[in-house]
Amino acid sequence: MSKISPLAFIDPEAKIGENCEIGPFCFIDKNVVIGDNNVLMNSVTLLSGARIGNGNTFFPGAVIAAVPQDLKFKGEETTVEIGDNNKIRENVTIHRGTASKGRTIVGSNNLIMENAHIAHDCEVGSGVIIGNSTKLAGEVIIDDNAILSAVVLVHQFCRIGGYVMVQGGTRTSKDIPPFIMAGREPVAYAGLNVVGLRRRGFSREIIDNINHAYRLIYQCNLTVDEAVVAIREEVPMSKEIEYIIDFVSNSKRGIVR
Numbered sequence: 001m002s003k004i005s006p007l008a009f010i011d012p013e014a015k016i017g018e019n020c021e022i023g024p025f026c027f028i029d030k031n032v033v034i035g036d037n038n039v040l041m042n043s044v045t046l047l048s049g050a051r052i053g054n055g056n057t058f059f060p061g062a063v064i065a066a067v068p069q070d071l072k073f074k075g076e077e078t079t080v081e082i083g084d085n086n087k088i089r090e091n092v093t094i095h096r097g098t099a100s101k102g103r104t105i106v107g108s109n110n111l112i113m114e115n116a117h118i119a120h121d122c123e124v125g126s127g128v129i130i131g132n133s134t135k136l137a138g139e140v141i142i143d144d145n146a147i148l149s150a151v152v153l154v155h156q157f158c159r160i161g162g163y164v165m166v167q168g169g170t171r172t173s174k175d176i177p178p179f180i181m182a183g184r185e186p187v188a189y190a191g192l193n194v195v196g197l198r199r200r201g202f203s204r205e206i207i208d209n210i211n212h213a214y215r216l217i218y219q220c221n222l223t224v225d226e227a228v229v230a231i232r233e234e235v236p237m238s239k240e241i242e243y244i245i246d247f248v249s250n251s252k253r254g255i256v257r
Helices: 194-199 204-218 224-234 239-249
Strands: 050-052 063-066 079-082 093-095 103-106 180-183 188-192
Touching (some): 063 079, 188 204, 194 204, 204 224, 204 239, 224 239
Parallel strands (some): 063 093
Antiparallel strands (some): 180 188
């Protein structure tokens, strides 16, 4: 049975799962679906189109599924879809999709820190950490297990690869390939995220192969296409190396250099 404060407002059309806690001054709109075992601390707002999985915790002031800050939006029916076991901290805002994709997606087991913003049609994977006051513009993609430090600004349509560490205060209008560190001003490749890869259980052999691939991309005065050819010739293939090749070959905005 859910525990709901008498000071919360819940639209009769909203669907609330089992064993949820909803604190005072929460606002839950119509066309909202909440799964089981969620905790909404005081003053959380879930607007029309919110789809919440199980076991999430929303801290005070979070606003989910507000209409997008996009002048092309014409009121179409869109959603925010949030998975399981996320921690969404104070004053986080996650906006609905637009006609472009129809939904904004946040996976599972993420930590989204205070005052972060995830704009319309973004796709955030699982195991991601988004730091305080970091802002994702529309249609950004964040792959699994990426870490974005505080006050990172990501241009619309960018993609951030998995297992990346992005330095605090970074601004990027380019894609950031997987497994690396990125930072400085202007943003640039800052080496392999060796500590993060070791913590995630990557073997020394795989780390060495990833490092070899990025030496070819960043340190041999090759174009991306030339580097991909060299990687295929010189680096043993694995799912990690294929991921790198696919990412840099299909980058629409170009990768950070």
